[in-house]
Amino acid sequence: MIAEIGHFALILALAVALVQAVVPLVGASRGNAAWMALSGPTSAAQVLLVGISFAALTHAYVTSDFSVMNVAQNSHTDKPMLYKVAGVWGNHEGSLLLWITILAVFGGAVTLFGRNLPPGLKSRALAVQAMITVGFLLFILLTSNPFARLEPPPLNGQGLNPLLQDPGLAFHPPLLYLGYVGFSMAFSFAIAALIEGRVDAAWARWVRPWTLAAWVFLTCGIALGSWWAYYELGWGGWWYWDPVENASFMPWLAGTALLHSAVVVEKRDALKSWTILLAITAFGLSLLGTFLVRSGVITSVHAFATDPARGVFILGLLVVAIGGSFLLYAVRAPALKTGGLFAPLSREGTLLLNNVLMATGAGTVLLGTLYPLFADALNLGKVSVGPPFFNAVFLPLMVPMVLAMAVGPLMSWKRSDLAGALSRLKIAAALAVAAAIATWVWQGGSLGPWWAAGGMALAVWLFLGVLTELAERIRLFRAPFGQSLSRLAKLPRSAWGMTITHAGLAVFIAGMTASSAWKQESVQSQKIGETITVAGYAFTLKDVQNVQGPNYLASRGTFEVSKDGKPFAVMQPQKRQYKSPPMPTTEAAIETTFLGDVYAVIGDSGGDGGYVTRLYFNPLVVWMWAGTGMMVLGGLVSLTDRRHRVGAPTRARLPAHSVRA
Amino acid sequence: MRRLLYLLPVAVFGILALFFLRGLTLNPREIPSVLINRPVPVMNLAPLPGRGDTGLTTADLKGRVSLVNIYGSWCIACVQEHPYLVKIKQTGIVPIHGIDWRDDPVEGAKWLKKHGDPYDRVGVDPAPGRTAIDFGVTGAPETFIVDKDSIIRYKHIGPVTPEAWEQTLLPIIKELNK
Numbered sequence: 001m002i003a004e005i006g007h008f009a010l011i012l013a014l015a016v017a018l019v020q021a022v023v024p025l026v027g028a029s030r031g032n033a034a035w036m037a038l039s040g041p042t043s044a045a046q047v048l049l050v051g052i053s054f055a056a057l058t059h060a061y062v063t064s065d066f067s068v069m070n071v072a073q074n075s076h077t078d079k080p081m082l083y084k085v086a087g088v089w090g091n092h093e094g095s096l097l098l099w100i101t102i103l104a105v106f107g108g109a110v111t112l113f114g115r116n117l118p119p120g121l122k123s124r125a126l127a128v129q130a131m132i133t134v135g136f137l138l139f140i141l142l143t144s145n146p147f148a149r150l151e152p153p154p155l156n157g158q159g160l161n162p163l164l165q166d167p168g169l170a171f172h173p174p175l176l177y178l179g180y181v182g183f184s185m186a187f188s189f190a191i192a193a194l195i196e197g198r199v200d201a202a203w204a205r206w207v208r209p210w211t212l213a214a215w216v217f218l219t220c221g222i223a224l225g226s227w228w229a230y231y232e233l234g235w236g237g238w239w240y241w242d243p244v245e246n247a248s249f250m251p252w253l254a255g256t257a258l259l260h261s262a263v264v265v266e267k268r269d270a271l272k273s274w275t276i277l278l279a280i281t282a283f284g285l286s287l288l289g290t291f292l293v294r295s296g297v298i299t300s301v302h303a304f305a306t307d308p309a310r311g312v313f314i315l316g317l318l319v320v321a322i323g324g325s326f327l328l329y330a331v332r333a334p335a336l337k338t339g340g341l342f343a344p345l346s347r348e349g350t351l352l353l354n355n356v357l358m359a360t361g362a363g364t365v366l367l368g369t370l371y372p373l374f375a376d377a378l379n380l381g382k383v384s385v386g387p388p389f390f391n392a393v394f395l396p397l398m399v400p401m402v403l404a405m406a407v408g409p410l411m412s413w414k415r416s417d418l419a420g421a422l423s424r425l426k427i428a429a430a431l432a433v434a435a436a437i438a439t440w441v442w443q444g445g446s447l448g449p450w451w452a453a454g455g456m457a458l459a460v461w462l463f464l465g466v467l468t469e470l471a472e473r474i475r476l477f478r479a480p481f482g483q484s485l486s487r488l489a490k491l492p493r494s495a496w497g498m499t500i501t502h503a504g505l506a507v508f509i510a511g512m513t514a515s516s517a518w519k520q521e522s523v524q525s526q527k528i529g530e531t532i533t534v535a536g537y538a539f540t541l542k543d544v545q546n547v548q549g550p551n552y553l554a555s556r557g558t559f560e561v562s563k564d565g566k567p568f569a570v571m572q573p574q575k576r577q578y579k580s581p582p583m584p585t586t587e588a589a590i591e592t593t594f595l596g597d598v599y600a601v602i603g604d605s606g607g608d609g610g611y612v613t614r615l616y617f618n619p620l621v622v623w624m625w626a627g628t629g630m631m632v633l634g635g636l637v638s639l640t641d642r643r644h645r646v647g648a649p650t651r652a653r654l655p656a657h658s659v660r661a
Numbered sequence: 662m663r664r665l666l667y668l669l670p671v672a673v674f675g676i677l678a679l680f681f682l683r684g685l686t687l688n689p690r691e692i693p694s695v696l697i698n699r700p701v702p703v704m705n706l707a708p709l710p711g712r713g714d715t716g717l718t719t720a721d722l723k724g725r726v727s728l729v730n731i732y733g734s735w736c737i738a739c740v741q742e743h744p745y746l747v748k749i750k751q752t753g754i755v756p757i758h759g760i761d762w763r764d765d766p767v768e769g770a771k772w773l774k775k776h777g778d779p780y781d782r783v784g785v786d787p788a789p790g791r792t793a794i795d796f797g798v799t800g801a802p803e804t805f806i807v808d809k810d811s812i813i814r815y816k817h818i819g820p821v822t823p824e825a826w827e828q829t830l831l832p833i834i835k836e837l838n839k
Binding site: 273277280281284291311312315318319322323326327329330333334370373374376377582604605 | 663664667668670671674675677678680681682683684685735740741
């Protein structure tokens, strides 16, 4: 009964979304206030209806109602409660429902917080948002009903893929979707602006916080997925350029570019049509990711079960939403008034450079991801594109971007003097070169790859560039110290946000460089009592025992690890065999230190009394997670800036005594 | 000219969409094996201890359509497919031969006692597994369909599921038996 209510609520939501997609739009073009105002109650009704539906599916999972096919296929009574709930979105149908739920919540948020939005813009944006909802509701109702019943119900379910039974991955999809769907806000507002033919600072001021929030969620989601891959897949790596990873990384790149170009729209009234294009692209890439994962056109280790009918449907959705938007863009964007002009050497100029590099980066990732499809479609044979392509093409693009990141914030708007900005970066440059030389000497010129020195230099350059900018802002050493401190205290949150995020990227680059360049590993058949030394850590395999988990059996190895003769840690990696569905997983044991992770994996018995063990030392991995954490923190701090605060007056009130920086 | 620039995104997307449409009809998972339609490699594999057959040789694959299944006692996914192989054996449609790959023969025999034995003949291919390499095996389990003239006609990667059996393997076997 409850499942049927959920299904029915979805159908009602479709009807409401149809009304919301049409009436406010017509109202806005005719200037009919009552019709425009309808977008408010309809978006609230959608939150309610979709919420009921989501609750109904969650109820079926929590109570293990195996008469619902979706639950029977993806859940099991033995599963811990956390994974019963996470099972709701651990499958194609449920994850779509989560998509729609988040979409509805974002629409409701516009209504709730957007009271001082121009009514025309608001009702048009909500109508566009409703169109996306209609597409997804049709998709779920016609091809992927999560509430389909099973007669007779099985005694127990088939269980969730054990790889997904992990706290990191339980929250990975919701965060990712909050990011993907969050970009739908920028998209809806971009389409509304194209319909209105006007993009101005008020538009950008509204779009920025939503994009920033989506970016924060997406960053969290990607990082969580990456972290999961690092500790769960047991290869000691954290990023594989797998199509599904790329599918989430491309919107991230486009979204990052959008964040920066929206700043230019808000402050300088320039780059408007480019910003609109990025807003469409960021969401378009989110939709594309959905298509790639669910249609089976690309092979990936973690694609959903695929079905050609679904593929055709999403492709249709993609063509209507993205093709239609780009067409609208082609027709309307040339008419957008171009605003402030700026010289190439200016803050706008560096932001544009950042945008071009980010967009090119997203383009290369797209090319690499889709290349196997192109080759197959043109009968050039089956190929796969792996990390070497991406590392060779994508990473070099990021070098000039990081170089410019330190310079850009030191430049002034409109026209700036590059020599002046660079002269302030003398110390950063000197120390970056010193870091490169130190790295080179330390790795003996041959121990590590040549690019390690470059990576470390970039990290130092960016980090010091960020500190230099902060010092400039508070006039450190140029004004009395007390005055600098009071300037520091009065810095706007958005400035702090930028500082923390950019510094976070520097920390991340250091971690990424070190963990890629100096990773040490040893794979062998290790007998009980045998000691293997990796990076100065001596791993002694003490024993291997069978242990019983709630829904798995595991063989657990015990390593005593010592460094320089002193005991360091006891590590217990597991190899688990889950019962439902029957599938093995590896649970790596990781001891994190400031300088690197000591990482151990136990495998099958090799037949000669030994066990296959993989032992790694992954330098500075924790720096990557810390760097990502800083980026997320920076985004959150920036979101709390009063200028972004929803409902705040459109013009920020400056305190009387403040001095313009 | 400037106007054309604005058309670029929709044009690029249009081309992408055409590729996607084509992509929906292709199957990226289908990996063609270089050994399809080639004779099985020459092999002379020792028997499993205590099983009573004489191992597996190239000559054993002549005269009848048969399946060659690669397994190992260390292979987890083999546990998953094994009950279904036992069922296929009971139908008597096709003889199944096993290759115990990169395994300790004693363990391989024990494993068959525990999980059921669907095989007519079993040959041991101890590490590094030369015969399996000659077959083009990339992992276990893998199952080959070999025709009457001992020519490899199909390679199935991963566990033999009921769907794979009914939709793919069985039709090929029927066709070859004609």
